[in-house]
Amino acid sequence: MTSGTTIDTLLADVRQIFAEVTRYPAEILDAGAHLEEDLGIDSVKLGEVLSVLRERYALPEAAALAPEQLQTIGGIAEALHAYLSTATPAPASEAAPAPEAPPAPTPAAPLTSPPPPLPAVQGDGYAEAAPVLPANGHASAANGAAQSFAALVPEQKPFAGKVAFVSGSGRGLGKDIAEYLADLGAAVVVNSFHSRQRGIETAGAIRARGGEALHLWGSMANPEHVDAVFAEIEARYGGLDFFVSNASNGMLARLEDLTAEHWEKAFRTNVVGLHQAAVHAMRLMRKRGGGKIITLSSPAAHGYVDYFGCMGAVKAAVESLTRSMAIEFAPYNIQVNCVSPGPVYGELLNKWPDSERLITQWEDNTAYERLCEARDVSHFIAYLLSEPVKLFTGSVLVMDGGISSQGW
């Protein structure tokens, strides 16, 4: 950044950094609002913002900003502008310092917190869809990826003539998958149980966009419901090409707070329900000469993640079942793979116990300082479902921005 930077540019940049650090929508970050009294931005959060600004503008320790200028975003921008306007440009090596190594990784032992209320998890517990506008600072990158992919493919309707069943697709990640597959031309069977109305709305939204969608209410944990859902699919379409098993139910809690009932519910939906539905799907896919099944897991099945003790174990079982299905269904030309996304921005993620701390921690522990967007996952699932992709089967495919490699 140079002394030629305008105050407007600086103000926009400072506001954007505040939005990224605080996760506040940029539109509420009024330049004249008092940071603490009006916006509730405390001193340590301000310290984070200032640290980012120091690096962004290569500000030396000796750069003087008056305390009274640190009370508003506008004041900070003005102080920066005044400093940059008068400062002698630093040598290139100082102006753009090589990124320093992080001071130290967070050790394995997590910070703990008192037992929170036990939230029920519906949909895929760990991988829930993002709202349309994610409340983080990385929306532009994610949306850019979405646009580049979506701009090329939907017009070609590569899945035209295909029938896809997405369980647990009334909201969150499942909804995004259903909508994306519909955009690509598939006739989509939307399924929901707890969020019945939202499932109906999802199917309606797809139809409103010109897609083909059917909503079928039912629990994947209930064999009678599963039978009825697949009977309806067969009656409507005569067969099935894709099955995305996104329905999930479980409990995010410390181990000492889990009961046998929690385990029963989580295992029944995620594992028993998957098996029952997949066998039905396999029979319908055989009638079409083959098909593809996608299961959903989480990288947290392979390490410790706060409050994921139950779901981690259940997801590990999903991965194991995926491998078995891949081998046993292979003679019918059915590929079975498991997509394992890291935490996905969205309403469920925000409901995690201690979510504010954990989301920040997880973002910091990814290579790109962001978590998954639902559309990241939907893209990849669409890739796996696409016709040329044949040799993936029995794979557990992790998409987590590097969080598993770096450590949670």
Next chain:
Amino acid sequence: MPIETPSYRASGAAARCAVALLEPRREPAWAACLSAREQVRLGRLAPARQPRYIAGRLAAKHLFLRRLGADGACAPRAQPVFHALTPDALHAFSPWMYRLAEILPAAAGGGPRLYWCGVLRPERVSLAHTEGLTCASLAAGPALGLDVEQAVPRRDAFYRGTFTEGERRWVARSAWATGVPFAWLYTFLWTLKEAVLKGRLTGGARSVWDFPRIETRPLADPCAMAAAYRGVRVGEAVHAFGVEVCGPQGTARVAAAVTASHHRILTVLHTS
């Protein structure tokens, strides 16, 4: 050090430093304990900020009113005394008494000042807030600053841009020796810096912007850090040790009292 019972009738020693912890609430009766001047300031705040504003002032006033009623003949204590206040404990004094004590900003900036019956008092007041907890401290004589924070991981730029090389080495050594998470240790150092700033314990820090120029050196056995980290809740156990504060204007040695849990740290610095 066990926490004292939150009863003003326990006319124990008039501690030179006292700290009160109070959970903010939307309680109309609490707002009635503010003076007219405080009410004016309250009205300017965003609604979400008001409960902590009220709680901070009530906690500080409560400490002062306790001091007024304490037996002045008792020997002063070297270490701060912590009081976990309950709503019932606040009822020890009438609203009109709370209103006679006022916590107002200093005319020339800086921390809040205490007025009793409209007259500026010599006691020093420091306030700190974090999610679900407000803390106030009152000191008769010695300089005093406090801070309370949630121990959560923050972005790496924050660690690089806020802490000195020496502090980063201290965190690395302490984490290695004790297993206490880095984020917790950095948060602890932040509370030290913030307490230094609030207590004006060195002339080198005017705002958080100046924190990279201030180095704090806890003179504590790593085991003390680990013990603080393992605390069940803030206020239950207090750990005391010295801290060197180095800034552009030299080095000062102050006393620290820390009470913490895995996810929350309250630090008081004082020049006992």
